[in-house]
Amino acid sequence: xxxxxxxxxxxxxxxxxxxxxxxxxxxxxxxxxxxxxxxxxxxxxxxxxxxxxxxxxxxxxxxxxxxxxxxxxxxxxxxxxxxxxxxxxxxxxxxxxxxxxxxxxxxxxxxxxxxxxxxxxxxxxxxxxxxxxxxxxxxxxxxxxxxxxxxxxxxxxxxxxxxxxxxxxxxxxxxxxxxxxxxxxxxxxxxxxxxxxxxxxxxxxxxxxxxxxxxxxxxxxxxxxxxxxxxxxxxxxxxxxxxxxxxxxxxxxxxxxxxxxxxxxxxxxxxxxxxxxxxxxxxxxxxxxxxxxxxxxxxxxxxxxxxxxxxxxxxxxxxxxxxxxxxxxxxxxxxxxxxxxxxxxxxxxxxxxxxxxxxxxxxxxxxxxxxxxxxxxxxxxxxxxxxxxxxxxxxxxxxxxxxxxxxxxxxxxxxxxxxxxxxxxxxxxxxxxxxxxxxxxxxxxxxxxxxxxxxxxxxxxxxxxxxxxxxxxxxxxxxxxxxxxxxxxxxxxxxxxxxxxxxxxxxxxxxxxxxxxxxxxxxxxxxxxxxxxxxxxxxxxxxxxxxxxxxxxxxxxxxxxxxxxxxxxxxxxxxxxxxxxxxxxxxxxxxxxxxxxxxxxxxxxxxxxxxxxxxxxxxxxxxxxxxxxxxxxxxxxxxxxxxxxxxxxxxxxxxxxxxxxxxxxxxxxxxxxxxxxxxxxxxxxxxxxxxxxxxxxxxxxxxxxxxxxxxxxxxxxxxxxxxxxxxxxxxxxxxxxxxxxxxxxxxxxxxxxxxxxxxxx
Numbered sequence: 001x002x003x004x005x006x007x008x009x010x011x012x013x014x015x016x017x018x019x020x021x022x023x024x025x026x027x028x029x030x031x032x033x034x035x036x037x038x039x040x041x042x043x044x045x046x047x048x049x050x051x052x053x054x055x056x057x058x059x060x061x062x063x064x065x066x067x068x069x070x071x072x073x074x075x076x077x078x079x080x081x082x083x084x085x086x087x088x089x090x091x092x093x094x095x096x097x098x099x100x101x102x103x104x105x106x107x108x109x110x111x112x113x114x115x116x117x118x119x120x121x122x123x124x125x126x127x128x129x130x131x132x133x134x135x136x137x138x139x140x141x142x143x144x145x146x147x148x149x150x151x152x153x154x155x156x157x158x159x160x161x162x163x164x165x166x167x168x169x170x171x172x173x174x175x176x177x178x179x180x181x182x183x184x185x186x187x188x189x190x191x192x193x194x195x196x197x198x199x200x201x202x203x204x205x206x207x208x209x210x211x212x213x214x215x216x217x218x219x220x221x222x223x224x225x226x227x228x229x230x231x232x233x234x235x236x237x238x239x240x241x242x243x244x245x246x247x248x249x250x251x252x253x254x255x256x257x258x259x260x261x262x263x264x265x266x267x268x269x270x271x272x273x274x275x276x277x278x279x280x281x282x283x284x285x286x287x288x289x290x291x292x293x294x295x296x297x298x299x300x301x302x303x304x305x306x307x308x309x310x311x312x313x314x315x316x317x318x319x320x321x322x323x324x325x326x327x328x329x330x331x332x333x334x335x336x337x338x339x340x341x342x343x344x345x346x347x348x349x350x351x352x353x354x355x356x357x358x359x360x361x362x363x364x365x366x367x368x369x370x371x372x373x374x375x376x377x378x379x380x381x382x383x384x385x386x387x388x389x390x391x392x393x394x395x396x397x398x399x400x401x402x403x404x405x406x407x408x409x410x411x412x413x414x415x416x417x418x419x420x421x422x423x424x425x426x427x428x429x430x431x432x433x434x435x436x437x438x439x440x441x442x443x444x445x446x447x448x449x450x451x452x453x454x455x456x457x458x459x460x461x462x463x464x465x466x467x468x469x470x471x472x473x474x475x476x477x478x479x480x481x482x483x484x485x486x487x488x489x490x491x492x493x494x495x496x497x498x499x500x501x502x503x504x505x506x507x508x509x510x511x512x513x514x515x516x517x518x519x520x521x522x523x524x525x526x527x528x529x530x531x532x533x534x535x536x537x538x539x540x541x542x543x544x545x546x547x548x549x550x551x552x553x554x555x556x557x558x559x560x561x562x563x564x565x566x567x568x569x570x571x572x573x574x575x576x577x578x579x580x581x582x583x584x585x586x587x588x589x590x591x592x593x594x595x596x597x598x599x600x601x602x603x604x605x606x607x608x609x610x611x612x613x614x615x616x617x618x619x620x621x622x623x624x625x626x627x628x629x630x631x632x633x634x635x636x637x638x639x640x641x642x643x644x645x646x647x648x649x650x651x652x653x654x655x656x657x658x659x660x661x662x663x664x665x666x667x668x669x670x671x672x673x674x675x676x677x678x679x680x681x682x683x684x685x686x687x688x689x690x691x692x693x694x695x696x697x698x699x700x701x702x703x704x705x706x707x708x709x710x711x712x713x714x715x716x717x718x719x720x721x722x723x724x725x726x727x728x729x730x731x732x733x734x735x736x737x738x739x740x741x742x743x744x745x746x747x748x749x750x751x752x753x754x755x756x757x758x759x760x761x
Contacts, residue, residue: 004032004142005142005145005146005149006291007028007292008024008025008028008029008032008146009146009149009150010288010291010292011024011028011288012024012025012150012153013153014284014285014288017162018157018162018163019053019054021153021157022040022053022054023054023056025038025040025054025125025150026038026039026040026054026055026056027056029056029125029127029143029146030056030057030127032142033127033139033142033143035057035127035128035129036057036107036128036129036130037055037056037057037058037104037107037126037127037128037129038055038056038057038125038126038127038128039052039054039055039056039057039058039102039125039126039127039128040053040054040055040115040123040124040125040126041053041068041075041123041124041125041126042115042122042123042154042163043070043079043121043122043123044067044163044164045158045161045163045164047070048070049067049068049069049070050067050068050069050070050072050075050076050079050123050124051064051066051067051163052064052065052066052067052068052102053123053163055102057128058102058103058104059101059102059103062099062101062102062103065101066099066101066102068097068099072097073095073096073097073099074087074090074093074095074096074097074110074112074126075112075124075126076095076097077095077112078112078113078114078124078126079114079121079123079124081114082114082116082121083114084111084112084113084114084140084143084144085110085111085112086110086111086134086135086140087109087110087111087134088108088109088132088133088134089108089109089132090107090108090109090110090128091108104128106130107128107129107130108128108129108130108131108132109128109129109130109131109132109133109134109135110126110127110128111126111127111128111135111139111140111143112124112125112126113125113140113143113144113147114147115147115150115151115154116147116148116151117151117152117154117155118155118643120155122151122154122155122158123154125143125146125147127139127143155381156381156383159176159177159178159179159381160176160178160381160383161176174404174405174406175402175404175405175406175409176402176403176404177400177401177402178376178379178381178382178400178401178402178403179379179381179399179400180354180355180356180376180377180378180379180380180382180399180400180401181359181360181376181377181378181399181645182360182375182376182377182396182397182398182399183353183355183358183359183360183362183364183365183368183369183375183376183377183396183399184353184365184368184369184371184372184373184374184375184396184702185369185374185396185397185702185753186372186373186374186394186396186397186420186702187374187393187394187395187396187397187413187416187417187420188329188331188351188352188374188393188394188396188417189329189391189392189393189394189405189410189413189414189417190327190329190330190331190351190352190391190392190394191327191329191330191331191389191390191391191392192331192333192354192387192388192389192390192391192392193326193327193330193331193332193333193345193388193389194333194334194384194387194388195332195333195334195337195341195344196334196335200310200313200335201279201280201283201284201306201309201310201313202280202335203334203335203384204276204277204279204280204313204385205277205384205385205386205387205388206273206277206385206386206388207273207274207276207277207388207389208272208273208274209269209272209273209274209275210274212269212270212272215269215274215275216266216269216270216275218275218316219262219265219266219269219275219278219279219316222275222312222315222316223256223262223312225315226256226308226311226312226315227253227256229311230249230252230253231249231253233249234249234250251304252304252308255304255305255308256308261282261283261286261305261308261309264282264285264286265278265279265282266278268281268282275316276313276316276317277385279309279312279313279316280309280313282309283305283306283308283309286302286305287302287305287306290302290305326345326346326349326350327349328349329349329351329352330345330349330350330351330352331351331352331353331354331392331394332345332350332352332353332354333353333354333355333382333384333387333392334354334355334356334384335355335356335357335384336355336356336357336358337353337354337355337358337364338364339363339364339367339473339476342364342367342368342371347371350371350373351373351374352373352374352375352392352394352396353368353373353374353375353376353394354375354376354379354382354392354394354401355375355376355377355378355379356378356379356380356382356384357377357378357380358377358378359377359378359639359641359645359648360377360399360639360645360648360678362377362639364377365377366448366628366678366700367450369678369681369700369702369703370448370449370450370700370701370702372457372701372702374394374395374396375394375396376394376395376396376399376400376401377399377645378399378645379399379401382401382403383403387403390403390404391403391404391405393405393409393410393413395413397753398753423750424705427705427706427708427709428705430462430705430708430709430712431460431461431462431705432462433462433708433712435464435708435711435712436711436712437690437711437712437714437715437716437719438712438713438714438715439715439716439717441690441715441716443686443690443697443711444464444465444695444696444697445462445463445464445696445697445698445699445704445707445708445711446463446464446465446466446467446468446502446504446674446676446696446697446698446699447461447463447465447466447467447698447699447700447701447704448466448467448468448470448676448698448699448700449466449468449469449470449494449701450469450470450472450473455493455494455497455498456497457701457702458701458704459497459498461701461702461704461705462704462705462708463498463501463701463704464501465498465501465502465503465504465559465696466494466498466501466502466503466504466505466698467504467624467674467676467696467697467698467699468504468506468564468624468676468698469491469494469503469504469505469506470506470509471487471491471505471506471507471508471509471546472508472509472510472516474486474487474490475508475510475516476516481519481542481545483545484545484546484548484549484552485549487545487546487549487550487553488549488552488553489553491505491549491550491553491554492553495553495554495557495559495561496557498559499557499558499559500557500558500559501559502559502560502561502562503554503559503560503561503562504562504563504564504601504624504676504698505550505561505562505563505564506564506565506566506603507533507536507543507546507547507563507564507565507566507577508535508536508542508543508546509531509532509566509567510531510532510535511526511529511530511531511532511534511535512526512527512529512531521535527632527638531567532566532567532568532605533565533566533567533568533573533577534567534573537573537576537577537580540580543577543580544580544583544584547563547580547581547584548584548587548588550563550598551584551585551588551593551595551598552588552593552595554595554596554598555593555594555595556594556595560596560599561596561598561599562598562599562600562601562621562622563581563598563599563600563601564601564602564603564624565577565600565601565602565603566603566605566626567603567605567606567629568602568603568604568605568606568609568616569606569608569609570608570612571612571615571616571619574602574616574619574620575619577600578600578619578620581598581600585597585598599621599622600620600621601620601621601622601623601624602616602619602620602622602623602624603624603625603626603676604616604623604624604625604626604630604662605625605626605629605630605633606629606630606633607630607633607634607658610630610658610661610662611661613661613662613665613666614665614666614668614669617665617666617668617669617671618669620671621671621672622666622671622672622673622674623662623665623666623671623672623673623674624673624674624675624676624696624698625659625662625673625674625675625676625677625694626676626677627650627655627659627675627676627677627678627679627680628650628677628678629677630655630658630659630677631648631649631650631652631655631677631679632648634652634654634655634658635647635648635649635652635654635655649732649736650677650678650679650685651679651684651685651688651726651732651735651736651739652732653727653729653730653731653732653735656688656726656727656735657727659675659689659692659694660692660727663692663693663694664693667693672695672696673693673694673695673696674694674695674696674697674698675689675694675696675697675698676698676699678699678700680694680697680698680699680707681697681699681700681703681707682703683706683707683710683743683748683751683752684736684739684740684743686707686710686711687710687714687719687722687739687743688719688722688723688726688739690711690714690716690719691716691719691720691722691723692723706751709751710743710748710751713746713747713748714746714748718746722738722739722742725738726738726739740752
């Protein structure tokens with residue numbers, strides 16, 4: 001069964017269009033199950049009826065012409081109950097609805113299973129037989145399993161508009177909306193540039209070839225280079241490998257011949273596909289062919305083909321590396337956008353980001369917010385292979401991306417962008433005004449930064465200090481650990497720019513979603529593994545060099561240096577870290593450097609720290625909540641996983657109660673309590689944090705002026721009344737709806753984006 005399922009899914013994925021995929025499904029299922037009929041009914045986009053979209057065994061002329069009401073017939077029963085219906089004689093069932101136009105009158109046995117994706121019913125798959133009988137359990141299990149595997153393909157077709165336009169081959173699909181999650185706020189219209197990670201065939205986009213002869217020459221150059229590499233490796237290992245292992249290198253060379261892989265790739269290039277896309281097509285087809293083989297030895301050769309394809313691709317990418325063109329309004333699109341990809345694009349040209357993986361609290365999304373680049377994360381249904389050089393609208397407020405927009409939709413978003421620019425200009429006058437509520441309560445607004453470019457943006461927006469300096473960013477830009485002096489120079493640059501304002505530097509926080517290329521950490525569950533303070537306490541040489549650099553960088557400056565410890569889960573870690581910080585300070589002073597002793601603080605990011613907040617506060621100078629990780633750990637939700645992105649919510653009642661507990665614990669020990677997660681940079685989050693009593697709100701620089709505008713247009717008493725009601729609520733949705741309404745009623749509606757999209761035009 002497993003092999004049959006795998007082959008069907010592979011064939012479906014390889015089909016050139018959605019209708020062909022449906023036809024393959026019904027044909028292969030009918031064959032695999034030995035039934036007389038297999039049909040598919042899909043829900044229309046408006047979810048008002050089912051469409052008869054594919055069949056093998058019934059009247060093919062009825063495909064596309066027959067509809068069933070949402071609650072009509074046995075198909076409606078399957079969809080409504082969201083579970084299989086297995087009947088010996090369907091005609092005797094009270095809900096049986098006869099459709100003479102599809103020719104099912106002679107069929108009695110009926111098995112229907114729902115097609116469900118992320119709790120949504122997309123349609124129903126049905127098999128039928130003329131003989132009256134119940135399908136056995138193994139047949140039912142097979143159809144349920146296949147339906148679950150195919151649901152993602154059908155959901156993608158729904159997202160791209162292919163379902164809505166089934167049978168309209170010449171219809172140009174416009175205003176295609178792909179829903180992800182908000183990554184960084186803002187709207188931008190630009191040209192898509194697909195960037196794939198090094199040698200990842202699955203991420204290579206389709207692209208029309210500019211010059212066939214040049215593309216063939218590039219491919220030939222890569223093939224010749226790979227041939228040379230393989231021969232050299234074979235010669236080097238000739239004396240150490242047995243003949244049967246050495247034969248693999250000969251097999252590789254044969255696959256590169258013109259009558260094998262290389263010839264097929266050239267044929268694809270001549271059809272107009274660029275060399276990397278042609279290579280992807282050919283390698284994937286050959287891999288599928290090998291994987292279908294019954295002989296296990298031959299089937300395992302698929303891995304050899306895939307490995308060879310990766311080698312050729314790496315060479316092709318190296319040849320073209322310096323030839324990538326980035327238009328003025330570049331929208332970076334990738335399977336998984338990385339900071340390295342962002343750094344490859346000139347800053348002035350990178351206008352938007354769309355990542356198929358990740359969520360609004362992924363590291364890349366946080367960087368995008370700091371750089372004020374509208375971003376959509378988790379756009380899993382985006383057709384990566386076919387968006388290259390296409391016009392995209394990126395709506396970072398609602399996590400939407402629009403492909404091939406109509407002039408009407410472009411005009412709609414142009415007007416929204418104009419409104420944004422107008423509001424942004426109005427906010428400029430708030431830059432130098434105090435951050436004080438209407439009833440006189442001062443709210444300190446600091447900024448989270450990681451790149452030197454953040455400094456000018458933050459100061460231009462009136463930041464009163466740095467609440468979080470992400471020191472891992474400089475570490476990620478090198479191919480080794482930076483020296484103490486290299487770190488000192490980087491830190492000094494930031495401190496001088498902000499002096500005499502305070503600067504909070506988080507010690508190295510790697511692991512989880514922040515890897516270092518030269519210090520790889522392989523773990524099954526990295527977010528619960530070796531990260532943050534756990535790494536640096538295990539490597540005191542790294543910790544000491546960094547802290548010494550921080551202290552030296554502050555010499556002669558008036559600004560206060562605050563050193564913050566990440567991922568603290570027990571008081572013992574704080575005690576250990578304090579010993580090292582104090583030793584580093586003593587060593588620096590003994591070297592003759594005149595500098596004040598730094599403040600030491602703790603990040604509250606895990607539930608254990610919440611419940612030990614008062615004990616932690618006794619040991620340090622300040623507390624700072626990292627609401628991004630705290631939310632992740634409180635809710636057991638991987639913040640980088642789009643499948644559970646809807647469950648990640650910083651306004652979850654448990655999270656808000658935890659935040660309040662930390663403030664109470666810190667203030668009980670007369671310690672300053674700040675918050676430096678993304679919650680503080682949202683209008684509703686800032687209001688709740690003010691009401692809770694946080695002394696400092698730290699956020700990405702693009703949020704500063706909007707939050708200051710909110711602060712200056714609300715009273716703390718109003719905010720506290722909102723909080724009292726919120727703390728009695730039981731769901732994040734209830735809280736978000738209440739805060740949305742309350743902010744509008746308080747006259748703060750301008751910072752709350754309204755719904756936008758084709759339906760709003």
